[in-house]
Amino acid sequence: MEKIVIVTGGAGYIGSHTVVELFLAGYTPIIIDDFRNSKPWILDRITQIVGKEITAHTVDCQNELAFNEVLSTYKAIYGIIHFAADKAVGESVNQPIKYYQNNIGSLCVVLNALKKFDIKNFVFSSSCTVYGETLTPVVTEESPIMPPASPYGDTKIIGERIIQNYWKTTSDAKVMLLRYFNPIGAHPSALIGELPQGIPNNLMPYITQTAKGKRDSLTVFGGDYHTPDGTAIRDYIHVSDLAIAHVKALTYLEKSSTKLFDYLNIGSGKGTSVLELIKTFEEVNHLKLNYQIGNRRPGDVEQIFANADKAKKIIDWTCKFSLKDALLHAWEWEKSLTT
Ligand code: UDP
Secondary structure (H helix, E strand, O other): OOOEEEEEOOOOHHHHHHHHHHHHOOOEEEEEEOOOOOOOHHHHHHHHHHOOOOOEEEOOOOOHHHHHHHHHOOOOOOEEEEOOOOOOHHHHHHOHHHHHHHHHHHHHHHHHHHHHOOOOEEEEEEEHHHHOOOOOOEEOOOOOOOOOOOHHHHHHHHHHHHHHHHHHOOOOOEEEEEEEOEEEOOOOOOOOOOOOOOOOOOHHHHHHHHHHOOOOOEEEEOOOOOOOOOOOEEOEEEHHHHHHHHHHHHHHHHHOOOOEEEEEEEOOOOOEEHHHHHHHHHHHHOOOOOEEEEOOOOOOOOEOEEOOHHHHHHHOOOOOOOHHHHHHHHHHHHHHOOO
């Protein structure tokens, strides 16, 4: 019997890569996305990669009636992977209610649907942002949850708590929260990748757009951190590896005969500074990037990277792609874009 998996936000950056990996692993992904932050042509690209059209429904996940109507057309739904959310940290500071309304509102709709349609398996996009201003650079799942630096981060902390409270009321729900570190790169085919709207907030698309000449110069936010080269350290992970983590998490949930609630760090386990990322990008792609050191960005933590031992142990997940692969693929993707 086919295993239908609803992927909210399935046309987005991480969602689209996960749809591909789900399909390749034998699942039947169904996309629910309202394309507010993604493009419908990504669906054709997914088809090109997997050789089959993936069903997609244009629905805002906050619209409970419409969401449930879509779900009611499927006989048995195996699981939901919930990506649909707003994700721009800076914007969330200026428009907090937009973030609480969309990220928390849609999560509640999805959790109600789990119960209504008796769907057992649930995977949620959380973030390493829940660790906030970390006490140590390397974080395990036992590291304390710190006060959020932004409303976006708060929606992830609150979201995790809402899910746990939901889970406590069920007799058989199986839930995995994935705390992502910094996803970068694109599918090796260069057919799907990140599509930032307007001026990118994140480092990777800013680098590729600068390399392409779309932006004049990259500003490195802070050169006076207490790190070996003075720039901030993050844990960058190839988006396809992150996508595979979702598939492995789902397969793990499926195997459990009892109710289950757990959370995993999904990161490479390696810290990379902004300057190291720039230099490696220049090296693997044989180009020079125009950049200068500027002020620190408010809200940024100095360094954070994952201890991802638990993901290795529990779902047998480790990164397949190197940092260099991710930087090559990010550049191939950028070059393929016409705008
Ligand atoms: N960064 C930078 N210049 C930029 C964008 C980001 O130096 O134009 C830095 C940022 O300060 C952080 C790292 O790159 O140290 C990763 O930032 P990003 O926004 O990609 O992800 P975050 O870790 O904030 O979620």
